Amino acid sequence: MKVYKYSPFDNYPIQNLKNHDLWFSKPSTFKDEWDSNLPVIDCDLEVLTKKYAEDLSKIPNEQLQGLSPPKGLFETLESKDTNDSSEQTLLKLICDYKDSFVGISCFTTKLNDQKMWEEYGDNHRGFCLCFETNLDHSFFKDLTEVQYEEYLSTVNYFSHDLVRELYIQYTTKLKNLVWEEEYRLLKHMSGKFSYNPKCLTEIILGKNISHKHSNTINNILQNSYENQVKISRN
Structure with missing residues (x-):
């Protein structure tokens, strides 16, 4: 599967x-106030903690280690002191969890899309990374x-399916953004994560990118990707 990531030409994206x-960004840094911040049905935290403590005991350790990002909420629930009334709200628990255990990176399936270039590619002055996901499963x-x-x-x-509920929280948006x-x-967690350079198959330069910035990207591809990445302009 091919996915694309539009980016401005800034120091951080270039270093990356x-x-x-x-x-991978913290959900709290997103501009949309409802992004990763859906309404939550509140409930008794002590009851919830006991429920997932029981569920934890049924999950093999190797499977638990692979629960990412849900693993973070399991750990938080397991270690929470339910007698601490100052911490005893589900909403605060979820906020703490999001800040500590969730990092999100966003992609699109839209290639050379005018609106994507305007919104995320610095009005064609940036670039677009093209990934083949099958090359870094x-x-x-x-x-x-x-x-x-x-x-x-x-x-x-x-819910009986906490993993599903977590993904609903972080992968649901309003229809006006379809x-x-x-x-x-x-x-x-938030922060930098490394991919296999072979999965980056192409970089598309915005039509308004400067000659200097274009040369910088060309040099990076020569030195860090062994000229295996196609480069083109939109």
Whole structure:
């Protein structure tokens, strides 16, 4: 599967390109106030903690280690002191979890899209990374398609399927954003994560990118990608 990531030409994206890294953002940094912040059905935290403590005991350790990002919420629930009334709200628990255990990187399936260039590619002065996800399955294994809804879902963390509820929280947006055709990759924390350079198959330069910036990207591809990445202009 091919996915694309539009980016301005800034210091951080360029350093990440040089080092084969992608940045995974904290949900709290997103501009849309409802992004990863869906309404939550509140419930008794002590009851919820006991429920998932029981569930934890049934999950093999190797499987638990692979639960990312849900693993973070399991750990938080397991270690939470339910007698501490100052911490005893589900909403605060979820906020703490999002800040500590969730990192998100956003992609699209739209190639050379005018609106994507305007919104995310610095009005054609940036560049677009083209990834073939099958060439780095371990990195992209949790890539998930964003669902667009007329009205935002209410998340129920007391559901029998906590993993599903977590993904609803981070992969649901309003229908007015359906034009983005977004996919999201979730990791167990924010920060930089490295991909296999072979999965980056092409870089598309914006039509308004400067000659200097174009040369910088060309040099990075020569030095860090052994000229294996195609380069083109939109």
